[in-house]
Amino acid sequence: MRTSAAALGGLIAIAIAILGASKTEPEQALPPGPLGDVVRLGEKLVRETATHPLSKPYVGNALNCGSCHLDGGQDPKAGTFLGTATAYPAYSPREGRVITLEDRILNCFMRSCNGVRPPLGGEVSVAMAAYITWLSGDRPVAMNPSRPAGPGAIKPLGVDAASADPERGRAVYAEKCADCHAANGQGRKANPPVWGDRSYNQGAGLAQAPQLAAWLKVAMPLDDPDLTDQEALDVAAFINSHDRPAFRLEDHLPPPAKLGEYNAADASR
Ligand code: HEC
Ligand code: HEC
Helix, strand or coil, X not given: CHHHHHHHHHHHHHHHHHHHHHCCCCCCCCCCHHHHHHHHHXXXXXXXXXXXXXXXXXXXXXXXXXXXXXXXXXXXXXXXXXXHHHXXXXXXXXXXXXXXXXXXXXXXXXXCCCCCCCCECCHHHHHHHHHHHHCCCCCCCXXXXXXXXXXXXXXXXXXXXHHCCHHHHHHHHHHHCHHHHCCCCCCECCECCCCCCCCCCCCCHHHCHHHHHHXXXXXXXXXXXXXXXXXXXXXXXXXXXXXXXXXXXXXXXXXHHHCECCCCCCCCC
C-alpha cells in the first residue's frame, strides 16, 4: 500500500514535470530595474496592441500582434518570437536594405495591423524590441543575410499553390472555423475578424494564400491545429477571396518628422 502510494506520488511528480516543461515560459528571468519594466511593457503591447493606449493610435484594425504571434509570440510554432532577435539586423528583399528588429516590428504595424508606422526609437518600438530580444536571451546571434526571418519562422507547406480550391475551403471554414470567427468572417468577442475592413490588409504576409496556409497549419483551429496541408491551402484561399483593405505604402507612413525620435527621455542633454 505504501509502495503504491509512493509510486503514485512519483507519477504525479513526473506528470507535473512534463506539464511544466511543455509550458512556453521563457527560462531567463526578467532583467532588473527599468529594463525589466520595459520588457514587461513590450509583452503587454504585443498582447494588447489594438487596445493599449500607447499602441492603439498606430493600429488600424482589430488585431493584436498576438492575434498571429500566438501566446504573445511565446508559442513555439505559430509566429514564434523565441530566438527571433538573433536573426537581426537582416537583409530584407522587400525593402532592399538591411533592416533592424525595430524596423521589422514597425513594418508589421503598417501591414498586418493596417495602421501607421510608429516612430523609430519611440516608446512602443523600443518596448516591443526589448521584449522580443529578451525572448532570445538564451541564444547566440545569427544574423540572417537573405531574409528577415528568425530560426523559428514558419516553413512553407509542400503543397502546390496552384491546387488551392476556395470552394473546398468554404466547407472547411464552415466546419472548423465559423464557430469562432463567425460565418461572415467578422469574428466575435476575442476571436478576431479574418476578412473585411477590420482585418489585415493586402500588404500583409497572410494576404498571400500560401503564407496564410503555412501559418494556419501550425495555428488553427486554435488549441488543436489539425488541418491537412490541402485543407490549410483551400481554407486560406477561401479566406483571402474576400475583400480586405488595400495597401498603399504612402497611406501607412507617418509624416517625415514622425518617422523617428531621438531615443532619450530628456532630449535636452
Ligand atoms: C495578421 C497576422 C499578423 C499580425 C497581426 C502581426 N504579424 Fe508579425 N508576422 C506575421 C507573419 C505571417 C510573419 C512571418 C512572415 C514571413 O515568414 O515572411 C510575421 C513576422 C514578424 C516578425 C519577424 C519574425 C522572424 O522570424 O524574424 C516580427 C518581428 C513580427 N512579425 C512582429 C510583429 C509585431 C510586433 C506585430 C504587432 C505590431 C505583428 N508582428 C503583427 C503575421 C502577423
Ligand atoms: C476556438 C476558437 C477558434 C477556432 C475554432 C478558430 N480560430 Fe482562428 N483565431 C482564434 C483566436 C482567439 C485568434 C487570435 C489569437 C489570440 O488572440 O490568441 C485567431 C486568429 C486567427 C487568424 C489571424 C488573425 C486574424 O483574425 O486574421 C486567422 C487568419 C484565423 N484565426 C483563421 C482561422 C481558421 C481558418 C480557422 C479554421 C481552420 C480558425 N481560425 C479556427 C480563435 C479560433
